[in-house]
Amino acid sequence: MKKVVTFGEIMLRLTPPGYLRFSQTNAFDAIYGGGESNVAVSLANYGVPVDFVTRIPDNDIGKCAMMEMRKRGVGVDHMIYGGDRLGIYFLEIGAVSRGSKVVYDRAYSSMSTIKKGMIDWEEVFKDAQWFHWTGITPAISQGAADVCLEAVQAANQLGIVVSTDLNYRKKLWKYGKEPGEIMPDLVAGCDVILGNEEDAEKHFDIHPDSVDVTQGDTMDAQAYRSVCVQLMERFPRAKKVITTLRGSINASHNSWSGVLYNGKEFLEAPTYQITHIVDRVGGGDSFMGGLIYGLIHYPDDDQKALNYAVAASCLKHTIYGDANQVTIDEVEKLMSGDASGRVAR
Numbered sequence: 001m002k003k004v005v006t007f008g009e010i011m012l013r014l015t016p017p018g019y020l021r022f023s024q025t026n027a028f029d030a031i032y033g034g035g036e037s038n039v040a041v042s043l044a045n046y047g048v049p050v051d052f053v054t055r056i057p058d059n060d061i062g063k064c065a066m067m068e069m070r071k072r073g074v075g076v077d078h079m080i081y082g083g084d085r086l087g088i089y090f091l092e093i094g095a096v097s098r099g100s101k102v103v104y105d106r107a108y109s110s111m112s113t114i115k116k117g118m119i120d121w122e123e124v125f126k127d128a129q130w131f132h133w134t135g136i137t138p139a140i141s142q143g144a145a146d147v148c149l150e151a152v153q154a155a156n157q158l159g160i161v162v163s164t165d166l167n168y169r170k171k172l173w174k175y176g177k178e179p180g181e182i183m184p185d186l187v188a189g190c191d192v193i194l195g196n197e198e199d200a201e202k203h204f205d206i207h208p209d210s211v212d213v214t215q216g217d218t219m220d221a222q223a224y225r226s227v228c229v230q231l232m233e234r235f236p237r238a239k240k241v242i243t244t245l246r247g248s249i250n251a252s253h254n255s256w257s258g259v260l261y262n263g264k265e266f267l268e269a270p271t272y273q274i275t276h277i278v279d280r281v282g283g284g285d286s287f288m289g290g291l292i293y294g295l296i297h298y299p300d301d302d303q304k305a306l307n308y309a310v311a312a313s314c315l316k317h318t319i320y321g322d323a324n325q326v327t328i329d330e331v332e333k334l335m336s337g338d339a340s341g342r343v344a345r
Contacts, residue, residue, distance in 0.1 A: 002129035003049040004292060007151055008036030008137045009111035010054050010065045011087040013322060019095045032068040033322025035134040035167055038282045041323035042289025044073035051075035053124055055110045061086045078124045083110025091281060094251035104171055112141040119147060121154035130292060131155040134165040135199065138182045139172035145182050152189040165288050166195035168202040179203045187235050194242045194288055197227060206230045221245060221259045221268045228261035239263065244287055252277050256314050258287065260306040267303050269310040274317045286316035286324035290331065311335045
């Protein structure tokens with residue numbers, strides 16, 4: 001099997017134990033993660049050869065992040081060293097009516113100071129079939145946006161499938177450019193587009209029909225058909241547009257599903273009720289990892305690929321940390337309708 005390549009920033013995540021607030025804690029759990037590295041870990045769990053490309057500092061913390069990827073079975077040979085620091089983010093995990101909170105400390109990170117020409121994309125893409133990036137990367141800095149575009153264009157020239165998770169992050173677009181100035185050129189080179197209603201609105205001013213995401217369980221899949229159609233019309237290279245559907249009853253209880261539009265069919269996945277969320281960070285990344293796996297392994301069955309993605313990401317909500325740690329057997333068990341959670345003896 002040819003490999004998948006993902007590109008983006010990996011960070012040190014610092015989280016108070018349990019459900020403590022920042023103001024209560026005297027200690028932080030240390031975890032490494034990031035949008036594209038999380039996708040890579042999911043794919044490695046499913047036996048897909050995958051390389052994660054990033055820029056990290058040549059110090060102990062950068063090397064710990066690299067070792068975390070290696071431990072999870074992700075290829076690290078094309079990581080490059082440079083810059084002064086690894087980005088950090090602090091996560092306070094919410095519960096019930098108190099939402100989670102993120103504080104970023106990633107200014108002047110190694111990845112934010114990356115420049116065009118630092119990565120040999122032709123070498124990176126040898127034996128690759130798929131390239132994945134997210135909207136987080138071009139939000140970091142102009143340099144990161146430039147290198148991301150460099151990668152997309154190289155993948156297009158080599159005939160490699162390109163996917164993106166639009167992933168709008170309001171707190172990151174701080175270097176003087178608006179998403180609408182950067183994202184269109186990048187997304188124009190994509191074959192597979194994943195995004196939710198906020199991503200489509202903030203990046204491209206595309207809105208779902210009559211949906212208010214602040215009003216709890218907004219899971220009318222048909223309302224998002226127009227988002228998928230508009231995205232495909234805006235970016236005609238795209239062969240599949242996918243939207244995750246999250247109904248946020250509260251921070252501990254979400255309903256979860258997804259839809260896929262392939263230009264002909266509008267497909268809906270089953271809806272799961274996740275009533276005791278352990279960690280929802282990385283939910284979209286686990287969806288994308290499951291989707292890439294599904295589209296590669298079920299090339300003629302978009303419904304099965306979508307169902308796999310939704311089931312995999314449903315299970316991620318039970319896993320502490322950024323990255324999904326579930327197996328193919330566990331995902332397929334849930335897909336089959338077994339959500340009992342019985343002990344495997």
